[in-house]
Amino acid sequence: MFCNQCGTQVNDGQAFCPNCGAPMGAEQTNTNSMPNNTPYQQPAMGGMPGGNTNNTIALILGIVSIVLGVFGGLLFGIFGAMFGLIAGVVGLVLSIGVRKATNNAQGTPAFICALIGLIFSVIFAAGCGICGCSQKAAGLGDYTCYGCVGGNCKAQSDLKNAYRDLDNFLNSWY
Numbered sequence: 001m002f003c004n005q006c007g008t009q010v011n012d013g014q015a016f017c018p019n020c021g022a023p024m025g026a027e028q029t030n031t032n033s034m035p036n037n038t039p040y041q042q043p044a045m046g047g048m049p050g051g052n053t054n055n056t057i058a059l060i061l062g063i064v065s066i067v068l069g070v071f072g073g074l075l076f077g078i079f080g081a082m083f084g085l086i087a088g089v090v091g092l093v094l095s096i097g098v099r100k101a102t103n104n105a106q107g108t109p110a111f112i113c114a115l116i117g118l119i120f121s122v123i124f125a126a127g128c129g130i131c132g133c134s135q136k137a138a139g140l141g142d143y144t145c146y147g148c149v150g151g152n153c154k155a156q157s158d159l160k161n162a163y164r165d166l167d168n169f170l171n172s173w174y
Contacts, residue, residue, distance in 0.1 A: 055098045058110035061091030065117025073124025081124035088118030 001024070003010050008019040015024055065088035072080020091114030098107030 052106070054094050054101075055106045055110055058091045058094035058098055058107060059113060061087045061094065062110050062113025062115075062117055065091055065114055066120060067117075069117045069120030069124060073121065073127070078125050081121045084117055084121035085125060088114050088121050092118060 001010055001012060002008065003017040003020060003022055003024070005017060005022040006020040008017055010017055010024055016022065017024060065084050068080055068084030068087055070084075072084050074080075091110060095107045095110035095114055099111060
């Protein structure tokens with residue numbers, strides 16, 4: 001059993017604690033538990049040193065990835081989306097490391113932000129590639145992507161041309 005005063009383990013049948021001299025009463029018959037006055041200590045968080053710093057960096061990169069993926073893709077085309085893609089990949093890798101190091105206690109918001117930013121970046125990068133911003137680099141045309149804002153997108157002009165061609169085709173039948 002344990003002493004209620006100091007918490008020292010006392011052999012059964014002893015009348016007094018050998019450490020502090022407190023009387024051992026009949027109410028102290030439980031030998032399987034610690035005394036009630038033992039202070040609670042928070043378990044130490046396992047993981048790598050600087051886990052909080054890596055978590056913060058991963059979260060910032062995840063948010064930057066979302067912003068660059070959406071606004072960079074809209075304003076600067078494939079180049080803005082590529083920067084968002086890079087920030088998303090680095091943020092995702094860092095957040096996975098933080099989650100492993102802390103046994104999934106930290107890193108989840110950073111992981112989610114980086115994943116969302118990565119998805120947006122891939123969508124805008126693929127959309128800009130399909131739209132035609134890479135045509136000039138490949139020597140397939142003279143189009144340069146300036147982003148989708150302000151009517152500079154080739155998709156908008158392609159839709160107008162398709163509508164005009166359809167209208168001309170239908171008018172030729174009447």
